[in-house]
Amino acid sequence: MGQHRPDLFQKFMAWYQACQEDGALSRREKALIGLAVAHVIQCPYCIDAYSQSCLESGSNMEQMTEAIHMASAIRGGAALIHGLQAHQSVNKVSM
Template identity: 35%
Template sequence: MSDDDREYMRNYKTASPDLLKAYADFSGAVFAAEGREIPKKYRELMAVAVAISKQCPYCIEAHTKDAVRAGATDAEIAEAVWVAAAIGSGAAYTHGRLAFKASAPHEH
C-alpha cells in the first residue's frame, strides 16, 4: 500500500469513526494471536486465499506478510494460492451451467 493510499484511508476516521472502530475491533478479534480455535498461521493462510479470490491487492499484501510472521512458508503460501485458483476455476466451471441453461430451447 502506498503512502498515498494510506492518506485516503484517513477519511474513514473523519467520516465514520464509529464504523471504523467496529471493523477494527471485529478484524482484530478474528485475527487475534491467541484465543481462537484455528491457529493464526492457518487463519492468515485462509485470508490469503480469500484475498486472492476477491482480488484485493491490499489484503493479499497484508495477510501474506502476517502469514509469514505467523510462520507460514513459501510452500504453504503457494498452496493457499492454489486453493484460491481451484475454487475460482470450480466456480466458473459450475456456473457455466447457467450459460447452458440460458442457451437451451424454451418451450412456451
C-alpha cells in the same frame, strides 16, 4: 476512514482484529485463509498485508502457494459450473 465516523471505524477494527486471534483456527491458518481470499477478491493491498501476516505467523512459501492454488481452484471450479447455466439456457431456447 475513521475521520468522520470514528465510532464505526473503531468498532470495525476491533472486530477485524478479534477475527484474526487464535480460536478454533490458529492465527497462521486464518492468515492463510486471508491470503487465499485476498487473491479471489483481487485486492492488492490485502495480498500484501496477508502475505506479511502469513510469514509473521510461521507459514512458508509452499503453504502460501497451496492456499492460493486452493482458492484459485475453487474460483475456477465455480466459473466452470456456471457453464451449466449457459447450457440450460441454450437448451430452453433450443426446445
